Amino acid sequence: MSDIRLLWADDEIDLLKPQLMFLQKKGYDVTTVSNGHDALEEVTDNESFDCIFLDESMPGLTGLETLHEIRQIDKNVPVVMITKNEAETLMDEAIGSEISDFLLKPVNPNQILLSLKKIIDNRRLVREKTVHDYQVEFRKILMEINSNLNTSEWVTIYRKIINWELRLSDSQSDQMQDILTMQKSEANTEFSKYIVKNYMDWMEEENAPVMSHNLLREKLFPKMDERPTIFLLLDNLRYDQWMILESIFNEDFRILEEDYFYSILPTATQYSRNAIFAGMMPREIEKNFPNEWKNDNEEGGKNLYEELFLEHQLKRTFRKDIKWEYTKVSNAWQAGEMESKALNYLNNDLTVIVYNFIDMMSHARTEMEMLKELAGDERAYRSLTRSWFLHSSLWSTLQKLAEHDIQLFVTTDHGTIRVNDPSKVVGDRETTTNLRYKVGRNLKYNAKDVLEVKNPEDAHLPRPNVSSTFIFAKEAKFFLYPNNYNYYNNYYKDTFQHGGISLEEMICPFVSLTSK
Known part of the structure; x- marks a missing residue:
């Protein structure tokens, strides 16, 4: 404890010998002064203190005046204000000046020790x-x-x-x-x-958990009532990311239930999110919407028809017409547009918002060296997600809506996993490029690293070719071709990917909230 240095400023410092001896016996190194000017001199001339005790009612410079001057020198040093004065305005001013604790005279040694433990040893x-x-x-x-x-x-x-x-x-x-x-x-x-x-x-559905294709039918539609319902899908939102956003949501919303669903395989937007909005597995979507469904190896956007799929699911589900709106946000302009029309959503029975930021962040992290540094691991990735959300147009939009009586549902399409274990795959030119799943003909792979689906229809997946096979990476593995193996191993190792089998990718949050 001898490396903990304290400064105590009190014009009656001689009367505090019992408290000072107590601290010294506990191993604290205590410097004492009898006025604010000497306190400032100590803070200026000496190495930084770990904590400063300030008496508020010193002659000359008061405790608050001394505190103000200390803050010009050291913005971060913890300060404990000690006073006989219980005036609320004094406490407010001291707290506003960012003190760490507030003690009323006479202070006993245990109070001081408790305050120090709370500040330094916490x-x-x-x-x-x-x-x-x-x-x-x-x-x-x-x-x-x-x-x-x-x-x-x-x-x-x-x-x-x-x-x-x-x-x-x-x-x-x-x-x-x-x-x-x-x-x-x-x-x-x-x-x-x-x-x-x-x-x-x-796939037989008898013992299956709720999955992507029946999520809305099981978790959302039965809970809709007379209030406006907002369904927010944050793509790539892992459970841990939701848990660090939860405290922000708590400021304006009351959380009613934290539920879950399992993403279908592949845990990729093209499959899982289309399944959510269509209320069908991918093979059924291909069968019912042959012009809209695109397989991996086909040209064109893979998630351009979510609104159409949702429209058909709503018509199948509700006997009466409901007023609904679908909004997808993939850039700053769309985010501003959403925020500007936030209150219009109150006129809808159901508003669906798909927000693509987290997906863009995970892909950018793979491509941009600077972002790799900022989100180097799960802790940093969560921190970046929280910082973005707190200052986003999305949170501003939700705060506006929270002032009215609404219900909000927050979910995702799938999560991501930080990959670190390469697994070699050999395939032809038609083989897909995704790092966590592959679909192609004559694939060669390490069978222990994958779940293989040789007959895609059994998993309710489309079959691009007669001999197409799907393979899904397990755990934290990622697929690499033998060509330039070491280069791509270094490039993709420790990046966040999705499409395969892991707790992070498959177990997804589904949270019900209401405005406070």
């Missing part, structure tokens, strides 16, 4: 408690991962792992964070085995 104490709690929980999670979980239990364990990831991230416990990363990797290994074993059975 991060260390939180870290130690978090690390201890996770160590206790580690074995339980390990046993659960290997205990033959079902679909809802996998969601529970995934949420639990994310909670620990966020707690350990906040406490900056890097060593335990590495252990958790290994545990999440092990969870993904077991989850991939579970999907390989069960996914094709889900």
Whole structure:
């Protein structure tokens, strides 16, 4: 504790000997002064203090005046204001000047120690408690991962792992964070085995969880009432990203339920999002909309007809006409347009907003070196997502809507995973380029790295050619061709990708909210 340096300024410093001796016995190095001018001299001349105690009612420079001058020298040093005065205006002014704590005279040693622990030791104490709690929980999670979980239990364990990831991230416990990363990797290994074993059975729908193609039918339409309903689809929104946005939503909305659904395979926009809006699996979309569906190897945009697909699903679902609107935001101009017409959405029964920012961010992160630095790992990726959302036109739009009686549903089409384990694939020119799934003829691959679907119809997927096969990457693997293997391995390693099988890609949030 000897490296903790304190400055205490009080014109009655001689009367504080018991408190000072108490702190010194606890190992704190305390410098004392009897006025504000000397306090400023110490702050100016000495190396920075870890905490400063200021008496408010000193002659000459008052505590608040001294505080103001200290802030010109050091904006970040924690300051504890000590006063006999309980006036609310004084407290407001002190708090407005960014003090760390406020103590009323007479102060006893335990009060001071508690304040110091809260200010200086808080991060260390939180870290130690978090690390201890996770160590206790580690074995339980390990046993659960290997205990033959079902679909809802996998969601529970995934949420639990994310909670620990966020707690350990906040406490900056890097060593335990590495252990958790290994545990999440092990969870993904077991989850991939579970999907390989069960996914094709889900296609029969008897024991399937709610998936992309029946999401609106099961989770949204039954909850619509007389209030305007906003359905917001944030593409590529992982569960951990939702959890760090949750506190922002809480400012203006009340969260009613945090639910989930499973994205279909491939966990890619062309398949999962079209399935959401059509209310059909991709093969059925191709059959019913042959002119609109585009396979991977065909020219043209793959998500240009979501509005048309949604229109047909609404007509199939509702006997009476409902007033609805579909908006897709992929650039700043569209975002401004959405914000400017926000209040018009109150005239609709249903407003669907598809927001593409997170998808653009993950692709840009792959292409741009600077963004790779800014979002170098999951923690940074979450931070970037939060910062963007807080200052986005989307949040401004939602705040305007929150002033009225609405219900809001927030979801995604699929998540992403940070890939780090290359797997070689050989295919012809028609083979798709996606790093997490491939569709093509005569594919050569390592069978243990993939879920292979040799008959696409069995997975309700289109068959571009008679001999087409789909393969989906498991865990954190990504597909590479033998040509320029090392170059592309270095280029794509540690980038966020989607299309395959992982907890992050397949388990998606579906959150119900209402304005406060």
